[in-house]
Amino acid sequence: xxxxxxxxPVVITSDSVAFCLRLSRVIESYHNxxxxxxxxxxxxxxxxxxxxxxxxxxxxxxxxxxxxxxRTTP
Amino acid sequence: MSKxxxxxxxxxxxxxxxxxxxxxxxxxxxGTLFVCSAVLFLSFIWxxxxxxxxxxxxxxxxxxxxxxxxxxxxxxxxxxxxxxxDRLEQDIDDNALYLLVNKDNKWVAGNLxxxxxxxxxxxxxxxxxxxxxxxxxxxxxxxxxxxNGYRLLIGRDISGRTLLRKIVTDTLLWACVxxxxxxxxxxxxxxRLFRHxxxxxxxxxxxxxxxxxxxxxxxxxxxxxxxxxxxxxxEMLERISRLMDGVRQVSxxxxxxxxxxxxxxxxxxxxxxxxAKNEDELRAAIEQAVGNLDNVTSICEALLRIxxxxxxxxxxxxxxxDLIPALQDVCELYEAVAEEHGLRFVQHLPDHLPFFGDRxxxxxxxxxxxxxxxxxxxxxxxxxxxxxxxxTARRTxxxxxxxxxxxxxxxxxxxxxxxxxxASERFFRAEQAxxxxxxGLGLSLVQAIVQLHDxxxxxxxxxxxxxxxxxxxLPDAETVPAQSRAAHP
Amino acid sequence: xxxxLVEDDQTVRTFIAKGLSESGHLVEQAENGKDGLSxxxxxxxxxxxxxxxxxxxxxxxxxxxxxxxxNNVTPVLLLSALAEVDEKVAGLKAGGDDYVTKPFxxxxxxxxxxxxxxxxxxxxxxxxxxxxxxxxIDLLARGVKRAGQKIxxxxxxxxxxxxxxxxxxxxxxxxxxxxGVWDYHFDPQTNVIDVHVSRLRQxxxxxxxxxxxxxxxxxxxxxxx
Numbered sequence: 001x002x003x004x005x006x007x008x009p010v011v012i013t014s015d016s017v018a019f020c021l022r023l024s025r026v027i028e029s030y031h032n033x034x035x036x037x038x039x040x041x042x043x044x045x046x047x048x049x050x051x052x053x054x055x056x057x058x059x060x061x062x063x064x065x066x067x068x069x070x071r072t073t074p
Numbered sequence: 075m076s077k078x079x080x081x082x083x084x085x086x087x088x089x090x091x092x093x094x095x096x097x098x099x100x101x102x103x104x105g106t107l108f109v110c111s112a113v114l115f116l117s118f119i120w121x122x123x124x125x126x127x128x129x130x131x132x133x134x135x136x137x138x139x140x141x142x143x144x145x146x147x148x149x150x151x152x153x154x155x156x157x158x159x160d161r162l163e164q165d166i167d168d169n170a171l172y173l174l175v176n177k178d179n180k181w182v183a184g185n186l187x188x189x190x191x192x193x194x195x196x197x198x199x200x201x202x203x204x205x206x207x208x209x210x211x212x213x214x215x216x217x218x219x220x221x222n223g224y225r226l227l228i229g230r231d232i233s234g235r236t237l238l239r240k241i242v243t244d245t246l247l248w249a250c251v252x253x254x255x256x257x258x259x260x261x262x263x264x265x266r267l268f269r270h271x272x273x274x275x276x277x278x279x280x281x282x283x284x285x286x287x288x289x290x291x292x293x294x295x296x297x298x299x300x301x302x303x304x305x306x307x308x309e310m311l312e313r314i315s316r317l318m319d320g321v322r323q324v325s326x327x328x329x330x331x332x333x334x335x336x337x338x339x340x341x342x343x344x345x346x347x348x349x350a351k352n353e354d355e356l357r358a359a360i361e362q363a364v365g366n367l368d369n370v371t372s373i374c375e376a377l378l379r380i381x382x383x384x385x386x387x388x389x390x391x392x393x394x395x396d397l398i399p400a401l402q403d404v405c406e407l408y409e410a411v412a413e414e415h416g417l418r419f420v421q422h423l424p425d426h427l428p429f430f431g432d433r434x435x436x437x438x439x440x441x442x443x444x445x446x447x448x449x450x451x452x453x454x455x456x457x458x459x460x461x462x463x464x465x466t467a468r469r470t471x472x473x474x475x476x477x478x479x480x481x482x483x484x485x486x487x488x489x490x491x492x493x494x495x496x497a498s499e500r501f502f503r504a505e506q507a508x509x510x511x512x513x514g515l516g517l518s519l520v521q522a523i524v525q526l527h528d529x530x531x532x533x534x535x536x537x538x539x540x541x542x543x544x545x546x547x548l549p550d551a552e553t554v555p556a557q558s559r560a561a562h563p
Numbered sequence: 564x565x566x567x568l569v570e571d572d573q574t575v576r577t578f579i580a581k582g583l584s585e586s587g588h589l590v591e592q593a594e595n596g597k598d599g600l601s602x603x604x605x606x607x608x609x610x611x612x613x614x615x616x617x618x619x620x621x622x623x624x625x626x627x628x629x630x631x632x633x634n635n636v637t638p639v640l641l642l643s644a645l646a647e648v649d650e651k652v653a654g655l656k657a658g659g660d661d662y663v664t665k666p667f668x669x670x671x672x673x674x675x676x677x678x679x680x681x682x683x684x685x686x687x688x689x690x691x692x693x694x695x696x697x698x699x700i701d702l703l704a705r706g707v708k709r710a711g712q713k714i715x716x717x718x719x720x721x722x723x724x725x726x727x728x729x730x731x732x733x734x735x736x737x738x739x740x741x742x743g744v745w746d747y748h749f750d751p752q753t754n755v756i757d758v759h760v761s762r763l764r765q766x767x768x769x770x771x772x773x774x775x776x777x778x779x780x781x782x783x784x785x786x787x788x
Contacts (some may be wrong), residue, residue: 012171012231014162014185015207023163055207056168063166070164361781364668371666372750379749382647391649406719407745410758434648438749445753 014059020050023062030069039065097272101265105257112253116246124239131214131230132199139218139228146220151176154226155183169231171204171213177223186227193217193227204231212236271300275307287315328377332370339366376515383435383522394549397429397436397478401461404437408444416453422460429478430549431527439523442516443482443542450486450540458483463548476548478529485539494533520544564588564609564680569599569626570642571617575665579612582669583676596621603630608637610680612672615643615654624657631658638679642667648748670782674734681733693728696788698767698775700728709771719744720763727776727786736783760784 013019027035027043035043042065049058145157151174158172162185173184181188186204193200196219204213215229274292281289290311291304339362346359405421412419429436440459447457461480489497497517517531520542524531529546566588570576573594580590591608593599596617603611603626611630615623627639641659643650651662660682661675691702697710705721707714716724726743727735737756741747760776768774777785 008191009203009205009210010190011187011205012185013187019185026163060166060168063164063168067164067166367666368668375750378647403745407747407751407755407759410762411753411755414758414761434748437747441747441749441751445751448753 015055017050017055020047020055020058020062023059023066027062027065027069035069036072039068042068097265097268100268101261104264105261108257108260109254112257113250116249116253120242120246123242127235127238128214128232131232131235135214135216135228135230139216139226142226142228143218143220146226151182151222151224158183169234171215171227171229171231173227174220175225175227179225182224184227189225189227190215196225201232206231209233275303278307282311287311287318324377328373332373335366335369335373339363339370342366373515376519380515380519380522383519383526386526389432389526391432392430393433394428394430395433397427397461398423398425400429400433400437401440401459401480404440404444405459407441408448412444412448412457415448415451417448417451418454418456420456420458422458422462424462427461427463427478428549429546431546432523435523435526439520439544440480440482442520446516446542447482447484447486447540451484452486455485455539456483457485464545478546478548479543480546481541481543483536483539483541485536488535488538488540489533491535494535497533565591565607566676567591567593567599567602567606567608567611569593569596569603569612569617569623570614571595572614575642578669579672582673586673595619596623596626600626600629603637604633604635610676611637611639612676613639613641613659615641615645615650624654627654627657627659638683640672640676640679651748668781670734670779671736671738674736674739674783677733678730678735678739681730693725693731695728695731695786696773696775697771698728700724707767709767712770714766716763716766719759720766723759723763724767727784731786734779734782734785739783 024043024047027039042061046058046061046065049055049061051058142154142157146154149156154174158174161170162172171184171186173186173189174182175189176182179189190200190202192202193215196217198216200215200217201212202215204211211231211233213229213231213233215227218226218228220226278289278291290308293301293304293308295301342359342363346356346363350356350359401421401423405419409419444457444459451457459480459482461478464477464479521531524544524546527546529544532543532545534541534543566583568576568579568583568590570579570592571594576592576594580592583590591602591606593602596619599613599617600621613623613626617623617626623641623643627641630637630639638660639658640661640663641654642663642665643654644665651664654662660679663672663675693700693702699708700706700721702725705718707716707721707724723740723744726740737754738750740756740760741751764774764776768776775786775788777787779785
């Protein structure tokens with residue numbers, strides 16, 4: 001594992017409000033918005049957290065929502 | 075302790091090192107051993123946790139890459155882009171990193187803004203910094219080449235693991251420090267304990283060296299090895315002081331018993347020098363003096379012989395032989411003497427009796443007993459020599475063994491109980507025997523010879539007279555070779 | 564006889580040399596092992612008296628072994644203060660012919676010396692018949708006759724007589740008898756030998772008036788006409 005001298009950090013693009021909104025849209029596209037209660041609650045919380053600047057906790061909630069949708073959708 | 079020879083010159087040069095001290099060496103060995111084993115143990119823990127975590131990350135990335143290759147071969151860049159998006163959407167752990175670029179190094183898919191400049195080699199592990207929303211983390215990544223100049227970067231954010239690793243490493247380092255401290259403390263304790271034991275032994279032995287034979291090692295009563303050493307040393311001291319008492323007693327006796335004939339010889343010579351009137355008187359006195367000096371010589375010889383027998387060196391000359399012809403030989407020698415003294419000499423002997431020992435010495439023992447019996451018997455008495463084999467199960471190993479019982483019985487003046495107990499002491503002579511000739515060493519010699527043959531000498535009263543009994547373990551009859559009987563017809 | 568005496572103690576050496584010279588022997592003396600060895604190898608002696616322990620590195624056993632290696636068969640009598648049986652055995656194994664422990668009486672030494680020289684001469688022709696005066700023994704038939712009259716002896720009495728006859732005209736000490744007849748190497752406290760000799764006398768001397776076995780005061784016995 002060569003450790004390189006002071007490399008410039010690469011930006012992770014998924015840590016952004018834009019990605020939050022994208023995930024939120026992905027969730028909406030399932031079942032045309034007719035979402036289970038738990039999923040829509042996760043989505044709202046996630047989007048909310050992202051808007052208030054807490055991107056990573058928000059992302060976690062949105063992703064959970066997607067995973068639970070994938071599990072219930074064949 | 076492993077190389078005391080190598081330590082020796084250094085310690086002679088600098089006393090400060092003190093490596094000549096066994097206790098310090100012991101403590102150092104203890105400490106080193108303790109630290110080494112602890113370090114080994116902690117390293118094992120380190121590899122078991124941190125090492126395993128890193129390995130897991132690498133494994134996850136490799137598995138991921140294989141899956142993505144399959145997708146690529148089926149769906150090309152479009153399929154791969156979809157899958158990467160999918161993965162990122164469902165990445166609950168929030169640590170996955172992907173980047174797919176085309177041959178112009180342009181972004182196609184993934185969550186990294188650009189291809190990191192430092193990653194120039196494919197199929198190689200890299201650790202690099204990444205910028206998250208409000209932190210800067212470390213990530214482990216690997217680049218893969220795809221057809222048509224596409225390149226794929228797969229990675230994991232390992233900052234969570236880095237934290238764990240830091241905690242474990244710190245803990246283990248602290249443990250190392252603690253262990254070292256413990257080792258030093260333990261070593262110091264071991265050294266003190268060791269010194270305590272050694273000093274206790276050396277104090278006692280020093281006291282004994284300075285003449286205090288009554289000192290003994292303290293026994294704690296805990297039945298441990300230290301007690302064992304203490305008990306062994308005490309037993310040794312016990313035996314030494316018993317031997318010393320014996321030596322003192324014997325040297326007193328020697329001084330006394332040798333002085334008597336020497337005094338006589340001296341008196342005779344001085345008397346002759348002063349008063350002899352003619353040559354004949356002078357010669358007679360000198361002859362008497364020589365006789366007394368011969369007596370001194372025979373006492374010395376007997377003492378030396380007893381000492382030599384007691385040392386056990388003659389045991390190497392032991393052979394198997396038939397005891398009966400050997401006994402008959404001695405009897406033949408003394409029969410005439412008994413007859414001369416008007417005594418009846420009766421023998422009860424079996425036909426054969428295989429015996430393991432020193433033939434000449436055993437004959438001497440029997441001769442001494444017969445000598446005594448004849449000396450102390452009044453006329454018309456009977457002297458009996460009998461030998462028989464007793465069967466017993468009294469051997470230490472529990473097997474049935476045979477014993478020889480040889481007894482010489484007389485009807486003489488006998489001995490009192492108290493005298494019997496002391497009879498085999500050197501120079502001991504019962505009061506009644508003071509006026510009979512002899513050195514008082516006969517029974518001591520018999521005792522020594524019997525003990526050399528692992529036997530016992532017992533005296534008993536015969537009212538009137540004395541029974542002298544010798545019991546000696548015999549060899550197994552089967553092991554006696556036939557020629558040992560033929561050897562002494 | 565020409566005798567070599569190797570002994571480091573001056574008192575003992577002078578004592579032996581004087582006694583032997585008085586008996587008409589020619590005595591050469593050496594006070595250390597080196598001189599003793601060179602005398603023993605370069606000159607001829609009838610007998611050598613050798614102290615076991617000598618100063619100067621060359622001890623008695625060493626001289627003895629050197630002599631025997633050179634096929635020198637001069638009889639050697641060892642003198643030693645070491646009385647133990649093993650020491651005797653070691654001395655005899657090295658080629659010694661007899662062993663006398665110190666302190667010793669001169670008569671004992673002389674008797675043994677003569678026995679040794681005699682044995683050396685007799686070994687040439689093995690005898691089957693020994694005669695002293697009118698006493699005659701047949702070694703093969705184990706028969707004893709005196710003045711033509713048959714005498715019955717016990718086996719041990721016969722061996723005692725045989726020993727005395729072989730050393731006829733020589734002093735035989737009690738120790739020599741004990742060793743030669745009974746093969747015992749210790750001193751019995753009572754006078755067992757005297758008893759046995761007196762029994763022998765009863766049979767071979769008493770009926771015939773003229774004694775053949777004589778008691779030598781302070782020394783032992785002698786069979787002589």
